[in-house]
Amino acid sequence: MAFEKVCTLDDVWEGDMDCFDTANGTSVLVLGVDGGDLKAFQAICPHQEIELVEGEFDGKVLTCKAHLWQFDTNNGKGLNPTDCKIAEYPLKIEGEDVLVDIDGIEPFTAHS
C-alpha cells in the first residue's frame, strides 16, 4: 500500500470534482461528495473510455457526458445501467493534502 499526494483540500470542494495524475500517470477522479467527504475513483467511464470529469456531478450522482451513464459516488456502483461500476481508490487526508493509493486496483471496463 502506498498513498501518494494528488491534490490539496482546496482543489476539490464539496460539490466539485477534478482529475489528477499520480506519479505513474494513472488518472484519478477526486470528488467532494455531499456532506464534505472526498472520494477517489477511476477517471474513465467504463463504457467507452470517456473522461468522467467532463460529465456532471451533483454531489451524489456522477453522470458521464457521452451516454449519460450514472454512478453512485458513495460506492461507485452503476445506477443506470446497474450492471457496471467504477473502481474506487482508498483516499486519506493529511493536513491539507489529499492522498490516494492506486496499488492493485484496476479500472473497470464495460459491463463488468
Added chain:
Amino acid sequence: MSNLKDAFKQNKVGPVFNGGDVAQAAIEAAEWDNPDKEITVVDKGAYIRISAEQELIITRESMEEALGRDFQMNEIEIHLGSMAGQIEVTPEQIRFYFEKTL
C-alpha cells in the same frame, strides 16, 4: 460643436428595440399605423431606433398582422429598451408622443 446646446430642439419620438422579430414587425406596424408620417429607422445592430415627428402609434392589430400571430401589447416590453418621448400603453396600442412642439 457649439450648436449641441440646442440639439434637443427637435420632435422625434418613438421606440428603441433591442432586436428580435418584434422590432421588425414594429417597423411595418409603424408604417401602417402612421400613414401620414415619415418613419425613420436607424439600425445600430444591438438596437433599432424607430421614429416619427411628434407622435408615433403602434397598434396591437398591426403587430399581429406583421407577426402573423397573436400579440399582447405588453409583450413589446421584452424588446423595448428605450424610447424617445413620453409613452402611453393600453392593451390595444402603444403611443409615443411629445406634449410640446419645439
Added chain:
Amino acid sequence: MAVFPISSNFEGDFVLQLIPVDTDDTMDQVAEKCAYHSVGRRVAPQPDKIMRVRVHQATESLPRDMKVSEAGWRPTETIDIIFADQ
C-alpha cells in the same frame, strides 16, 4: 519645518496632484517637487525655461526664494506651476 500638502496644477499636465512640500521650501523647490510628478511623465521637459509658482489662477508669480511658510497658503491650496523665461 513641517510637511505641507498642496495640490499641484502643472502647466501642460491634465490633472491636479497631491504633493507634500515643506514649509521651509522655496518656490523653486516647490516647483521641483511638483515637476517630479509631471515632467518626463506626461509633460515634456522644457530645459530652456524656468518654472514659476503662482497661486491657482493668479496673474503674478510668487518670488522664487519665497518660502511656503511666507506664502499664506491654506493646507491643500492649489498651486499653478508655469514654464517661464525668467
Added chain:
Amino acid sequence: MSDSAQTLKPLKTWSHLSKQRKRPSEYEIVTTNLHFHTNNKEKPFEVGQDAKMNDWYITYRNNSPLKHDNWDAFRDPEQLVYRTYNILQEGQEAYVTGLLNQFSERGNDQMISKEWAADLARLYTPSRYLYHALQMCAAYLHQISPASTISNLGTYQSADHLRWVTHSAYRTCELAKTWPDVGLGENEREHWEKDPAWQGFRELAEKALVTWDWAEATVVLNVILKPAVSAAVQKQLGLAGAENADTLLSLLNDAQMRDAERHQRQTKSLMEFAMSNDANTSIIQGWVDKWQPLADKAIDAYCAALTDLPDAAEDAKAYVISVRKLFGLA
C-alpha cells in the same frame, strides 16, 4: 508592478465564499453579502455623516436590540432567486388564471346568493387594503434588513402581497359585473375604515407600518400580522365561501396560502437563525407578547362577522398558535 498573477491560485467562486470550500449554488452566488452599507456601522453611506438617512439606518438597523455576529450568514431555506421566483409564480398565476376563467365559465358568481355577494363586498373585497399594507411592510423590510439574504425575503414577499392585492382587485371587478348593487368596487374603503370586522386588522396594520426597528418590524409582519391574516382572512373566509357555494374564493385563498406558507418556512429559518444567539429569544418573545393581543383582537373582530362559522375565531387563533410554535415561539 511585478506581475504576480501567475503565482496566485485561480478562484473558484467569490473570495468571500471561498472559505466554505463548497461549490456555491446559484442562490449563494447571486444573493449573499450584497449590503456594502453594513460594512461601516457608524457611517452606512458614502455621503456626509449629517445626511439624515445615516441616522435612520444606524438607529433602526445597526442598533437594533436583536444582535447577531454575522447576519450575512442567513440563508433562505427556499433558496429563491429572481429567476426561479418568476418561474414559480408564473406557474402559480397560470393556475389562478385557470381557476378564474373556469369558474367564470361555470357561472360561479351567478350561483352565489346576493347575501353572500354583499358579505363579499364587506368581508372580502376590502382585503386589498390589508394586503397592500403587507406589501408596504415587506418593502420596508427589504430596505432595512441587515443582510441581503434577509432583504430578499422582503423583496419576494412584497411582490406576493401585490399578487394578493391584484386577485382582490380583479375579483372585485368581476363580482361587480354580476352584483352591481352591493357596493362592490365602491365601498371597500369605507368598510375597511369603519366596519367593525376590519378595525382590529386596520389597527394592527397601521401600527405595523410604523414599526421601524428592522427586527421588530420583521416579527410584527411575519410572526404576528401575517399568520393572523392567513388564519382569518384567508382560511376562515375561504371556509365561509365554501359554505356559501363560493368554491372559487376558497380555492383562490388556498392558492395565496401557498405564498403565505412559503413565508412561514422562511420566517421559521430566520427565527431559528436569530435565536441561535440565546439573548435574542427573550427579545423576540417580548415582541410577540406585546403584539399578539392586538392580533387576537383583530381575529376576534373579523371572525365575529363570519356568522356561518361559530368556531371561526377559536380555529383561527389555534392556527396562529400552531404557526408560532413552528417558529419556536410561545
Added chain:
Amino acid sequence: MYQIPRAEWYDLTRATNWTYSYVSEDEIFPEEMSGSRGIPIEAWETYDEPYKVSYPEYVAIQREKDAGAYSVKAALERDAYVDRADPGWISTMIAHYGAIAVNEYAASLAEARMARFSKAPGNRNMATFGTLDENRHGQIQLFFPHANIKRSHQWDWAHKAMHTNDWASVAARSFFDDIMLTRDAIAVSIMLTFGFETGFTNMQFLGLAADASEAGDHTFASLISSVQTDEARHAQQGGPSLKILIANGHKEEAQKLVDVSIWRAWKLFSVLTGPIMDYYTPLEHRSQSFKEFMVEWIIIQFERQLADLGLDAPWFWEDLTNDLDVTHHGMHLGVWYWRPTVWWNPAAGASPEDREWLEEKYPGWNDTWGKCWDVITDNINNGREDLTLPETLPYVCNMCQLPIVGTPGSGWDVKDYQLEFEGRLYHFGSEADRWCFEQDPERYKEHQNLIDHFLAGDIQPADLPGALTYMGLGPGEMGKDAHDYAWAQAFKKQAEVA
C-alpha cells in the same frame, strides 16, 4: 391572461390609500422618507404611471426575458468567447460588472423606498416591480461574471468592488448613495428613475450593447440590453412625480433634483463609460464615439424629454456639452496612469490608428491629450515603464470623488473650483460639482474623500503601496496595461523606419 381586460380592474389595485386613524398620516409617511413636500396626499393619488403592468403580466414577461438571456449564456458558454476576446474588451466587462452589479442590487432598496414610502399608490405598485427588476439586475450581473472567476481574480470585483475603498468604488457609491440610498421616495423617483434611468442607463445598457455586439460578445449584449428593457419600464416612475411637483408649485426643487442627478451621473459616466467606449473597445468594433452616444441619448433624447415634462435645460448644459470633448479623456488618462489602483486592466487605446480615430472624433486631440501620450509612449519605448506609473495621488473632487482634470498640452486649461466652507477648503472638478455641494452642504460637508483620508493618516504607510492596501487591491487584482504596451511598439517601428 385574466379574461377581464386589465384596464377595467387596474385602478382598484392602486386604490389603496386610506384615512389612517390609529396612527397619523405623518407617522405612516415620515417626511424624511416620503418627501411629499407639503403636497396633500390627494394630489399624490393623481399619480398616473404611464407604463402599466399587472402582477400576472409581470411574472410571465420577466420569465420570458430571463429565459432569453440565460439561454444565450448557456449556448455561448462552451464557445468560451472570453478566452479569445480582446483584452480591452475583457477590461470593459470587468470594469462594468464591478461598478454596476452590486449597485443595481442596491437600487432595489431605493425602489423599495418608493414601494413603502411614496404617497402615490401607483408609484408604490410600480416600485414593487421595480424592486424586483433591480433584484434581477443585481443577480444576473453577478451570475454572468461569476462564470469567469477562474480566469482572473479581477472578476471577483464584480462582487467585491463595492465593499472596498478603491477610489472608483468610492466614486460609484458616492453617486449612487447620494441619488438613491439616502433620499426620500419622491427624490428617488426623480433622481434615480428619471434623472438616471431615462437618461444615462441607455448609455451603459444600449450604447455599450452596440459595441458589445460589434465586438462579437453576444452574451453581454443580450444581457445588458435585456436589463434595459426593465429600466425602460420602471424609469417611467419619475415623470408623474415631476408633473405633480410642478403642478403644485415645486418646479424649482424638482429642477434642482434633476440637475444634481444629471451632473453627478455625467461625471461617473465620464470615468466608466467614456474610457470603455473610446479607448477599451477595440477600434474596429467601436460603433460610435462616446461623445456621439452622449449626443444621441443624453443631449438629444433625454434633454428633449426634460423639456416636454416642463423642466428647463440644466443651467450647466453648455458646460456639459463642452465637456463632452474633455472630461472623459482626462478620466481615461488618469485611470490608465494610476492603473494599479483599479481592478481592471485599462487599455491605453493610443496606437497610431487609435490616435487617428481620436483626432477625427475629437479634433485637436493630438495637440492636447496626445502631448501627454507622446511622453508616455516614449517612456515605454525607452524602457522607462517606471515613469509611466504614479508615485503620488491625483487630487480628487469633494463631490464626484474623481480626479480633477482638464485639457493638457497646448490647450492647457485645468481648473480647480475651490470653496471654503465652515473653515474647510474643498476642491471641485467643475463649477457644477461645487454647485451640487452648495445646494445641500449639510449632506456633504463631513464627507472625507481619498485625499482627506490620506492627510488624516487613515492610509498607512502613507505612500502609494499603502494606498493600494487601503483600496483593497491585492496581487493579481491591480490593473496593468491591457495589451502589455503592444500599442506603443508601433511608434517604435515608425521611428525605426524613419
